[in-house]
Amino acid sequence: MQLIAYLIVYPILWLVSILPFRLLYAFSDLLYFFIYKVFGYRTKTVKQNLKLVFPEKSDKELKAIMSKFYHHLCDMILEAIKSMTISKAELIERYKFSNIEVINEIENHERSIVLMCGHYGSWEWIFILQHYITHKGFAIYKQLANNYFDKLAKRIRAKHDTFLITTKEAFKILAESQANGELSITGFASDQSPKANKAFHWQDFMGIKVPVHVGAEVIAKKYDMSVVFFDVKRIKRGYYETTFKKITDTPNNFKDYEITDTFLKLVEQQIKEAPEYYLWTHKRWKHRDKVPTEFK
Structure with missing residues (x-):
């Protein structure tokens, strides 16, 4: 069944991916209408999340954020599909780095890098970073249920020298990389919820x-x-700029979880500046009533 699903869906995805951006975003607008207006995909979760974190905002303000969020979500879906066939030159034009020298300087000191982000803005095209640096690129991801689509996701990233690895593989692969004398940069989207x-x-x-x-x-x-x-x-629309902010070169000088807390504050700043670009469809705050006594 997995292969049949792949054989049916893949040609459709490929045809969508070769659309010029003007038509791609017209398709995104149509998708927005069905996902948000017709089917109401996860609208209950999005409303609940927004009310939880922005209790001071009116219903009108929250509704405006929701509408902008769903427009951006549909753009992200189509941009992810576009990754199948987009050229290196077009990616470089659309996904820029304001201060790549931050990464280059760390490379010059021959240090491997943990690159942290939230599910904010656009993380689908970050793999173009590999064309600006020399470190080997890894990205931590959740394996897809369909093995054929999982292999497709890996192929897309590998075209730009980024290799997807699961959380279970991470320690082993990074240990091997270090033992082989490789310098690496490993991406983590670390803002979603673990099991309580x-x-x-x-x-x-x-x-x-x-x-x-x-x-x-x-x-x-x-x-x-x-x-x-x-x-x-x-x-x-369709254009992004990334700014790198170094947290530390000496992680072991930080107290336990201090780096994680610093990361969360940086994600919070992004959300407060433009909340419509955060991924509100995830139940990020679902365990808020299960806080263990020692963490209260």
Whole structure:
């Protein structure tokens, strides 16, 4: 069944991916109408999340954020599909880096890097970074249920020298990379929710106590890697600019979870500046009523 689904869907995705951007975004507008207006995809979750973190905003303000968010979500979906066939030159034109020298300087000091981000703005095209640097690129991801689409996702990233690895593979692969004398840059989107009963750390995120992923910090300390946050801004439709913010070159000088907390504050700043670009469809605050006594 997985192969049949792949054989049916793949040609459609490919045809969409070769559309010029003008038509791609027209298709995105149509998708917005069906996802938001007709089917109401996860609108209950989005409303609940927005009311939780912005209790001071009126219903009119929250509705405006929702509408902008769903427009951006549909653009992101279509941009992800566009990744199948988009050229290197077009990616470089549309996804720029304001201060690549931050990464280059760390490379010059021969240090591997943990690159942290939230589900904000655009993270789909960050793999174009590999054309500006020499470090080997890895990205932590959640394996797709369909093995054929999972392999497709890996092929798309590998075209630009980024290799997808699961959280279970991360320690082994990064240990092997270090043993081989390789310098690497490993991307983590670390703002989503772990299971409450497996969380090592709880912290306020947008004013609400939640469990927090700490894997990026653990790996940075274990392998003594520099930690950098990337802040994405949408310049206009289909165009983004990333600014790198170095958190530390000495992760083991930080107290446990201090790096993670710094990262969360940076994501909060992004959300407060332009909330419509955050991924509100995830139930990020679903464990807020399960805070263990020791974390209250």
